Amino acid sequence: MSIPPLKTSTAFLSTRISIAWLPDPPSEPTDTLVLTGTTYYVDLRILKEDGSLDWGMAGVKEMIGGTKEKPVARFTNILDSHLPSSSSSNSTAKSDPSSATSPPLPDEGSFSQLPSGNTLEAGTMVNPATSLPQLYEEEWAPVPVERGATVLILQSISSRAFVGVCGEWALGVYETKDGGYGGWKGKKEGASWTLVWNLGEERVGWVGEEGESWATSWREGDEVEWAGRSWKVLEHSLMGEGRPK
Structure with missing residues (x-):
């Protein structure tokens, strides 16, 4: 049986220019690289200050509405370094069932193109500093990838x-x-x-x-x-x- 040819992807690679937890001004403490595929994503954020892991995650992307000019997407993490790992949380939950970690809230945002060609993401997600949902804005720039790669x-x-x-x-x-x-x-x-x-x-x-x-x-x-x-x-x-x- 012949192997079917590979499809052309709608995936893209991007790096973050800034994040603003509103109403605070934008900043960029990380070196962030994200591969956003058709359905899945892998996201790695490294602190510029000391090279430590700020946030590593991967999961499922769903388009849930909006318009052609301003689509809305939902990102639900399957793997999330801001949560206890499965091995540590499982051992804790066995000794104390009330301590079991709830699944993370999804990140939902709308996307619009800026005059620079970058993308503005605006929505609500959990602020790691407070563990509470908060309005945010992120500016993303595309990372060049050769067609056919x-x-x-x-x-x-x-x-x-x-x-x-x-x-x-x-x-x-x-x-x-x-x-x-x-x-x-x-x-x-x-x-x-x-x-x-x-x-x-x-x-x-x-x-x-x-x-x-x-x-x-x-x-x-x-x-x-x-x-x-x-x-x-x-x-x-x-x-x-x-x-x-």
């Missing part, structure tokens, strides 16, 4: 981890064995991948470990063995025009 999002079957690849960039977010979170960011240079940022010794799903096994036969829905783990291929496509969120 690989877009790949994987979810681990054997552990809680996500990997995203978009052209020459790749990022991973995962739960660690000790009940915390780890992550990495890589950039392709020539035929190999260079580790740009890393947190944790496990480096789950690191693309530099086994090479680009996905390049030929992996298709969406497949279950594959790669980098020492079992993964489900959530998205695999070729970069299209790439548009704002």
